Amino acid sequence: MSASPADGTDPTGDRPATPDIHRPPSGSLAARQAELVAALVAGGPPPPGFAPAPLAAARAALLRKRAGEVARHWPLLAAGLAPHWPATFIEWAADRPSVGGLRDGWDLARALHARHALPALGAEELAVREAAYRYDGDAAPRRRRRPAVGRAGGAVAVQLAGRVRLLRTAR
Amino acid sequence: MTGPHGVGIGWRPEIAGFVAELPGLRFVEVIAESVPAAGPPPDALVELRQRGVTVVPHGVRLSLGGAEPVEPARVAHLAAVAELVAAPLVSEHIAFVRAGGLEAGHLLPLPRTREAVDVVCANVARAQADLPVPIALEPIAALFDWPDDELDEAAFLSEILARTDALLLLDIANVHANAVNRGTDPLALLDRLPLERVAYVHVAGGAEQGGFYHDTHTDPVPAPVLDLLTELCERHRPPAVLLERDGRYPPAPDLRAELDAVAAATGFPLVT
Structure with a gap:
């Protein structure tokens, strides 16, 4: 199970920000924190760059x-x-x-x-x-x-x- | 109400009987989220207060490092608990615990960037505005680092402390854990931290597993952590040091021996 967009995560991480009030801009700290938590607890993909x-x-x-x-x-x-x-x-x-x-x-x-x-x-x-x-x-x-x-x-x-x-x- | 002094222990319901019988104890912590905001605090904690024992609420769910503004209801809860136990200060972590609607279930590290410093400082300022007492910030043990760190640990922490006017809750076991896992020198970090800002110190046990040192709070305090505590005191002895244990509680004599070892490492009087 991966996090849904409603969770504010963007698994690709490196796309340009989209005008979506529910989703923090891709690459922002909020988006990157969400990706990290999803990777740690929800089976999300590992965020880029982490060992x-x-x-x-x-x-x-x-x-x-x-x-x-x-x-x-x-x-x-x-x-x-x-x-x-x-x-x-x-x-x-x-x-x-x-x-x-x-x-x-x-x-x-x-x-x-x-x-x-x-x-x-x-x-x-x-x-x-x-x-x-x-x-x-x-x-x-x-x-x-x-x-x-x-x-x-x-x-x-x-x-x-x-x-x-x-x-x-x-x- | 005086600030924390001497050797303390993290109060947990499982060891309430043990803690109640420590004759020299003057300082405990309670997990803030475990106390209902409307009160009353657990009876055993009230009895400690009546004995003049200082109780410091220790928050674990505020998520001061979260990119979103800290939730006012969580700050209000911490403030209410501080009032309930007449605390001289409260403490929380430089970390985040949730993001994107998901709870991590543990304290997660921040990237050591200017952006993260701004985020933490803004959230600490929001919390300070609604807290009745000062807040001490605790740097965490991190098993991993972010790929884009701009600052080292000492610069990151010093910048946050300088800009927030917060106190420092230095966890010496976290200093040990991070040094082991990053391959850095823990003494070099101690030499660069503003030790005069330390309100109190945490010490806890841990264990090596899978090539990493884990700050488990369920294992004995290893000798290198006690040695590091002594090194800290030789530089600047903090007002107080508190032993944290969060499960797999040992027999009372073992826990007493651990408190005595902490007292010996710091030169504080025995509390047992």
């Missing part, structure tokens, strides 16, 4: 830091994937900009669930979260007001009056 190895090291360090943040929000998911966490997260996140540790982990857990690769601990954590919160994959999760059931990989969690219980563990 590749240090940039790659920075990109890897950012992903490791993100993996740590997601693991704090999703400790069972990370533990269930060990020793392949953080590699699993980093592979999934490499071209996805962060939407915060909670949502990053949620999106990853759903993606793993969809391809039957979610470990039991992660499935139980996901089921509990799905029972407690409404999350549409786009906006911040919101606490459910009505009773709800969350299911993932055989795990079943139920939420009643704000209290969540895991009814059945994952297989």
Whole structure:
């Protein structure tokens, strides 16, 4: 995934400025900062002139830091994937900009669930979260007001009056 | 309210119990974005304030080096936290953390150009206009440089400090990291910085990985960083030095030993 023009980035970087109020002039500091961030967190092309190895090291360090943040929000998911966490997260996140540790982990857990690769601990954590919160994959999760059931990989969690219980563990 | 003095530690919820039991502690930092603007600050932080411990809000999301003007709401938040903890000053970084609608998730370096100096100075001036206390600016550890640097690190930082009237938060571990990764002499940088402007110093751990020194804040403080701290104090001892630890917290005796090593390197009294 690369950054869209709406993000204010211009992947080519060296074209003349276009009269677009949403896009900073190509070659300006704003445009170059946007290109750099897109290259580091969104799979954008490396900006011209930067030494590749240090940039790659920075990109890897950012992903490791993100993996740590997601693991704090999703400790069972990370533990269930060990020793392949953080590699699993980093592979999934490499071209996805962060939407915060909670949502990053949620999106990853759903993606793993969809391809039957979610470990039991992660499935139980996901089921509990799905029972407690409404999350549409786009906006911040919101606490459910009505009773709800969350299911993932055989795990079943139920939420009643704000209290969540895991009814059945994952297989 | 006095400025930071002596050996301090970055207050984090995970080590709040450890920090509360440091008998000689007079100075902590709190990550400004972790405190709600409407308050209240965490109880443990309030108790430290009641003991007379200085609390400095340390911002990490202001993006003072961003080409866009600094967001007034972020400055207002930093100002509110400063009032909440009766801080004598606040601190932030010479860096940018977002651009083009994307969050980088970490502090990124600026090109060391006149244009970037202008950008930082304009944003610092905007922040200073709305902050109730002085701001100290921290140069970051950078794993990469921009291809079009016009100034070296000392000239870049000195120009920003001269034009903004800001204080300097010198991170000695960042000085070490940049020197290792760029192959430059850290002492030559210390010799050219306005050390009398240092409000306090950061020290943190790091580790070598993949041919780079990473300023991780999750590893022990290596000996060369402590040696560099001593070199700094021999030139001009700062009023205070603060240990930053941000994860993989060691057992309490190890953390105490690290604080003692910082005290030994600087000649400040033990806080443990």
